[in-house]
Amino acid sequence: DALADGFELLEKRELVPNMHLLRIRAPQIAAHAKPGQFVILMAGETSERTPFTLADWNADQGDITLIIEEVGRSSRELISLPVGARLAHVSGPLGQPFDIQKKGTVVLGGGCYGIGGILPLARALKQAGNRVISVIEASSSYLLFWEEELRAVSDETRIATKDGSRGTRGGVQEVFEQLYRHEGPVDMFIAMGCTFMMRMTTELTRSWKVPTFVALNPIMVDGTGMCGACRVSIHEETKFACIDGPFFDAHGVDWDELDCRRSAYAREEVEALPQAAD
Ligand code: FES
Secondary structure, X not given: OHHHHOOEEEEEXXXXXXXXXXXXXXXXXHHHOOOOOEEEEEOOOOOOOEEEEEEEEEOOOOEEEEEEEOOOHHHHHHXXXXXXXXXXXXXXXXOOOOOOOOOOEEEEEEEOHHHHHHHHHHHHHHHOOOEEEEEEEEOOHHHOOOHHHHHHHOOEEEEEEOOOXXXXXXXXXXXXXXXXXXXXXXXXXXXXXXXXXXXXXXXXXXXHOOOEEEEOOOOOOOOOOXXXXXXXXXXXXXXEOOOXXXXXXXXXXXHHHHHHHHHHHHHHHHHOOOOOOO
């Protein structure tokens, strides 16, 4: 059956430099996916297993959509597949769905692949009756994407750019601060993107004592809780991001440990890249 499904690459588009949208046939995953979940892909039989957040899916069409940043060997391998090619493997949906409840005003922050990742959350939170504000960041305006998609499922959408070319100058954290200080109560913050942004927003919302959730992105290998690669500490308890996460209470995360484990693996990933011929 999996062979018949074939995990065919249906669509591939570079949304902005280095950010690619991949739409893949995966009917079983599309039928069961819930907001906040992810998949693990293998481009070829011997490729690395790499986790990607589900940015969207369509159960009727039987496809899933991922936003992939071109960084490192495995993402480059995926992005270089031609439309019509079949991926060796896609496992999922993995992880715990985000617990969608009516909270009031929920502010979502997305950077990088997290701009795609917050879309299903924004949609579901809005459907559950929340006032949803989506905030997206990029270094510059030409690197922003999915603004219209987010606008369609949010009550408001805000932009931040590091160079100030659009919206607030800075990142998600600057907009969070503006919303919290000047625009009334916020009942929950959610952040998804690079570890730096998630950590910065966590420090802010900790001081405001507003519940905050982050999607942790440690390296994953098996995605089944067996290998231990995705180990994180939450309120001093060991958790596995692949089966207990990806979302955790941001105020309980041991960020130093996460940074340090990620950079140790990042070095190995870079070293695994084929050397450029001189
Ligand atoms: Fe192996 Fe989570 S990826 S335990």
